[in-house]
Each structure stands twice: as C-alpha cells, then as structure tokens.
Amino acid sequence: MTTSTASGKIILFGEHAVVYGRPAIAAPVSQLRATAAITDAPAGSGCVLFAQDIGEEVHLSTAAADHPLALALRLALEEAGIEKEPNWRIVLTSDISIASGLGSGAAISAALVRAALTHAGQPARPETVSRLVFRSEEYFHGTPSGIDNTVIAYERPVWFVKGQPPERFGVGHPFTLAIADSGLPSPTKETVGDVRRGWEADPAEYESRFSRVADIVHGARRAIRDGNFVAIGQLMNINQQQLEAIGVSSPALEKLIAAARGAGARGAKLSGGGRGGNVIALVDDKSAAAVEGALRAAGAKGVILTTISHR
Ligand code: PMV
Numbered sequence: 001m002t003t004s005t006a007s008g009k010i011i012l013f014g015e016h017a018v019v020y021g022r023p024a025i026a027a028p029v030s031q032l033r034a035t036a037a038i039t040d041a042p043a044g045s046g047c048v049l050f051a052q053d054i055g056e057e058v059h060l061s062t063a064a065a066d067h068p069l070a071l072a073l074r075l076a077l078e079e080a081g082i083e084k085e086p087n088w089r090i091v092l093t094s095d096i097s098i099a100s101g102l103g104s105g106a107a108i109s110a111a112l113v114r115a116a117l118t119h120a121g122q123p124a125r126p127e128t129v130s131r132l133v134f135r136s137e138e139y140f141h142g143t144p145s146g147i148d149n150t151v152i153a154y155e156r157p158v159w160f161v162k163g164q165p166p167e168r169f170g171v172g173h174p175f176t177l178a179i180a181d182s183g184l185p186s187p188t189k190e191t192v193g194d195v196r197r198g199w200e201a202d203p204a205e206y207e208s209r210f211s212r213v214a215d216i217v218h219g220a221r222r223a224i225r226d227g228n229f230v231a232i233g234q235l236m237n238i239n240q241q242q243l244e245a246i247g248v249s250s251p252a253l254e255k256l257i258a259a260a261r262g263a264g265a266r267g268a269k270l271s272g273g274g275r276g277g278n279v280i281a282l283v284d285d286k287s288a289a290a291v292e293g294a295l296r297a298a299g300a301k302g303v304i305l306t307t308i309s310h311r
Helices: 070-079 104-119 126-141 147-152 188-201 203-226 228-245 251-262 289-296
Strands: 001-015 024-040 047-050 056-058 088-094 159-160 176-182 267-271 278-283 300-306
Touching: 001 104, 001 176, 001 203, 001 267, 024 056, 024 104, 024 147, 024 203, 024 267, 047 070, 056 104, 070 104, 070 126, 088 104, 104 126, 104 147, 104 228, 126 147, 126 159, 126 188, 147 159, 159 188, 176 289, 188 203, 203 228, 228 251, 228 267, 228 278, 251 267, 251 278, 278 289, 289 300
Parallel strands: 047 088
Antiparallel strands: 001 024, 024 088, 024 159, 047 056, 176 278, 176 300, 267 278
C-alpha cells in the first residue's frame, strides 16, 4: 500500500493582487491534511477512487474528462508513463473543510498525485506535484495564480510570484496565527471573476491598489525577517483595507476581524479568495486564548492556531 498526504494552506499577504503579477506570502497548515491511500486490486477491477468524506465513488474508465479527481489522477498516470488503466483501489480522506480557502481541493489533488507517482515507482518531486496540481486547478478555476499548488506541494512558507519558482523567506522569530473559519463557502472563482470585472472597468485604479498591496507584501517580508510583530500586524490590517476596497471582504469576515483585534490580536485580515472562508489573526501567548474565544463568540465555526517558523 502507498499512503501520501498533503497539507492545507493559508495566504498571509497578497491574495488577488498575486493574480496580477504581484508577490504573495503563503504558508502550509500542516495539522490539516488530505490523505490518499492506494492498494493493488485484482486484475480486471480497474482503477476506483473512493472519496470518503463526500461519499463519492469514481471509476476512472467512466469518469467525465472534467471530473477533478479523475483529471488529477490521469495527469499523474500520464506523467508516470502508465498508458493502460492500472488495477488500483484509491481511498481519499481529508480533514480540511471544503471551500473554506484552506486549499482543500489542491491538497486532495496533491495527495492523490503524490500517491499515484509513488505507487507507480516514480519520484514525487515538489515541482512535479505542483505542476500537475496546477494543471488540474487551471481546468476548473480559469486563471489561478499557482500559489495554492505551490505552497501545498512544497509544504513550506513561500514567497510567490506567478510564473516563477517559489522563494524561501527568513523568519526572525516564529509567530502564531489564529485561523478562524466563517463557515461561509468561499467562492474563489466568483471573487476572482468580480475583481477581474472591476479591473477591466477601471484598470488604473486596480493596478494602483495592487501595487500598494505589493508594497505591503515587501514590507511584510522585512517585518517577518526582523521578527517585528507590531509591523506584521499593521501590515495585515492595511492589506485587509485594500481587500475591502476591491470588494472581496464581507460583513461576516469583518465581524470576525474586529472581534480578533478587539481581543488583542496585533492584526487580522481575510485569507484567500474572500467573502467567506477564513480570517487570520496574529496572536501571541498572552492573547491567543482571548482571541480564540472572541472569534468563536463572533460566530467562527472553528479556530485553529498555526505557527510560522523556519523549516
Ligand atoms: O480562496 P483560495 O485560498 O484558494 O485563494 C485564492 C487566492 C487568490 O489570490 C484569490 C486567487 C489565486 O489564484 O491566487
């Protein structure tokens, strides 16, 4: 049996502007994982995927060309040079909530691609996994920047610019983020489409906002390198202002953000596509419990803490 896993992810700075060539910073959330387990099945049984959390059974031979799991698997088999459908039983599980901006889709695809390459006796290099997951995401999301597949495939904090290999960045002092799930679905495709329409209507305004976001992301890189928590928090807050200005925030997210700041978080912002999904808040040992409580009281469906450090 081959078992592979992949982590969830958060975007710390620069979502949306990253689609327009500006840098962004993202990190894995290693305690949230998707898992793919492959066992050989008797000859003639073909390749069957069981997506346990959603109760779906997918037969590779009959799955539609655009079925997301079948597509990721076909890409992996093609990469491994396997032309004939193998007799595999594949079980997929995940503890990353779906459509919450934590990268559940990319994580399941990454776990599946990793397991398939490994089971086929091929190396599952991060750059290969990232490329294949990107191709499967591209099919569904139109114009993804590639940040989700990159951070998940490399499973380390990344400085990301579209079309370039990910860079590492220095972390002067580890810092902790509370991640709060609004419980509202995060329609990334919709928010990315709305931003696109806004940009088309007023390119100068949007380009200037994206350039301000780029300055924020560069500032955040320096603040993270220096372990300057005050600056990291302030930059999160001003990144949030820009996200509000381009119309991807929502009252529910802003309620969570205000609750976190009010309980002592040094900064807070939405993370990912926006409207729904998650917010992140910068906490320390003293504020973590109060911020977590305030987020829950303000309606968060779940709160987890993750620490960003050098790996
Ligand atoms: O909603 P998520 O976490 O998948 O974030 C998408 C990030 C965007 O910048 C909004 C889109 C992209 O492709 O980079």
